[in-house]
Structures are given as C-alpha cells and as structure tokens.
Amino acid sequence: MKVRRGLLVALALAASVCSARAQAAAPVPDAELPKIADLLKRTGSLAPSAVRDALKARAASGDAAARDLLAAVASRGAADALGARLAGLDADGALRGRLRELETVLEAGRRGDAALARAAGDKSLPPLPEPKAPDGEQGWENSVEVFAGAVAAGRFRLPATGVAGQAEYARDPWKLELAGRGLVTPDAQGLPLEGDLSADLSRQILGPRLRAAVGADWHRDDLMGIGRDAGVHAGLEGDLLATSRQTLTLGLGYGLTSERHGDGTSEAHPITLTQLEYDLKISSRLAFQQQFEWDQNPRDRGDWEIASVTSFVYKLSKDCALRLAQAYSGRGQPVPGFAPRRNETTFGVVWQLH
Secondary structure: OHHHHHHHHHHHHHHHHHHHHHHHHOOOOHHHHHHHHHHHHHOOOOOHHHHHHHHHHHHHOOOHHHHHHHHHOOOHHHHHHHHHHOHHHOOOOHHHHHHHHHHHHHHHHHHHHHHHHHHHHOOOOOOOOOOOOOOOOOEEEEEEEEEEEEEEEOOEEEEEEEEEEEEEEEEOOEEEEEEEEEEEOOEOOEOOEEEEEEEEEEEEOOOOOEEEEEEEEEEEEHHHOEEEEEEEEEEEEEEEEEOOOEEEEEEEEEEEEEEEEOOOOEEEEEEEEEEEEEEEEOOOOEEEEEEEEEEEOOOOOOOEEEEEEEEEEEEOOOOEEEEEEEEEEEEOOOOOOOOOEEEEEEEEEEEEEO
C-alpha cells in the first residue's frame, strides 16, 4: 500500500512538472507585454509573496495578463526570456529584477509543495532545505556611522567630528524608527555642539504605500543659537514612487515645538511640516539619497525652518559602506546675534549591526 501511494505521488509530481514546463514554454503574445509591464509596476510596492498570491487570484478570475505572467516565471530561464522581451518597456531594469524575484518566490513555493509530497509518500526522506528569507523585511535593522568634516555658520569655519546611530523595527503594518546624532566642532572659544534625537512610529493604512505617523524630536545647535528645540508631530506619509531602483516619499503633518535660545529667550508655537525623501540606486554598490524638510509657523509666514541632506553611499560590503554628505539648514527668523544659515560637509563610515 505504501509503495502504491509513493508511486501515485511520484506520477502526480511528474505530471505537475511537465504541465508547468509546457505552460512556461508557451510564448506570451506581444499584445500582452504592455499589460504585464503595467501589472508588474502596479505591484512594485508589494512583497514578492504577496504579488504571487495576487497574481493567482487574478488568474483564477480570468485575467489573461496575470495567467501569462505566472506561466512565464515558472523557471529562471523563462523569466529571463520575458525580461528580455520587456526591455523596451523597462529602461531602468526594474521589471527584470521584479521577474527574478517572482521566479525565486514561486520556486520556493514549489520546493515546499514537493517537500510535503515527499513527506506524505515516505517519511524516511529528509525534507528539502527551506529557502532563505529576503533581507530587511521584518525585525530590527541597526546602523552606526562615524564621520568627520567641516561646518560653516556665519563667521565660523570649523572642523567637525561626530557619530550617528539609527535603529528601525518593522513588523507589518507597524514601523518604529529611532535615531540620534552628535557633532563636536572644537575651536578656541569652546566646544560648540550640534545634536539630534528622534523617535517615529508609523502604521500602514489603505495599503503599504500610505502610512499614518507620529513622532517626537529634540535638537540643539550652538552655532545657530538653539539651546533646545523639542517638538511632537503627527501626519501622513506616502510613496509617490516605489520601484526596486528608486523611491520618492512625501510626508505632511502638524505639530507643536518649544525652543530655548542661546540669548536666553524662548518660544512655543504650532508648526506645519512638509518632508520629501528620495533614494536612487545608481548601481549595485552606489546609491544617491536626498532628504528635505520644511517647518512653517502658521501664525507667522516669516517664521520657517528648512533642512536638507544630500548624500552618496558606496557599499564596500554587505555590512560596511562609505558616505559623503552635504547638509544645509536655514531659518527665516534667526536667533539675534547668530547665523541664519549653516552648511556641513562630512565623510563617514557606516556599519550595519546585527
């Protein structure tokens, strides 16, 4: 009885493999290529496993593009062949990368099904190894950067050294981000210091591209006369662009801030926030990053603050990278006796911690 059951399982597996190969071998019609490209782009923000399930559901409902796409990623060779045919619709290579991701996830699913079938047919057979989970989906991601450079504000032109750290915890639909930074700029008059602490919590709403967020931050900058700037805020952030190569995120919010200045004065008022973040993967090792923030006092049009950080990151290895950064900050109403603008150029080494 056990031998017969094993034979039936083996025949079923062979039939499914032949069916998959026959399906993969069927060419995708040229008319379906734009639909497949659009389908890949619209699912660009989803995890490959979620795309697989979505494609299966669409194919079951009669969607020809989804059915052809599933058939085309039945093997690495078929996925690469479809990627070559999509080259004219895939200037940045994002669609080809997405096809390879889908093929890997589908192959992992087939290996899992085969392991279950093997276990049902003969429990003495060892299970197939589980596929490795993609990096950076869930759990903690931590990094530390040590940097050096120069800072300029008003009449000051000073050397600068510092350290920054960041910790992120993701567990869908939640994400927690903690960050800290300290910079020392020694000169003959003492130790001017710039420092930042922040904590942000976000939750996905209406899909992974739109999130509700709350946060708190603390800031000090002796060169611009800010002894303490503490605030809280809440708002929405959304991905205007999200592909395997580049992302563009817009954040809008409202908050309260309280400042104590170097001249002994203090103030507190509401603020509106506008944030933009852009990441571009130039190559497998080099990336460009741009961050911009505008804080506006709604009670006074002239009372605003802007901050911008432009950086290039070059990966030396999986856990180590070099970072060149240019930072700028400015105030519409500077603290009396202090500079209204500040520029900073730094070069650092970033380590990923596990």
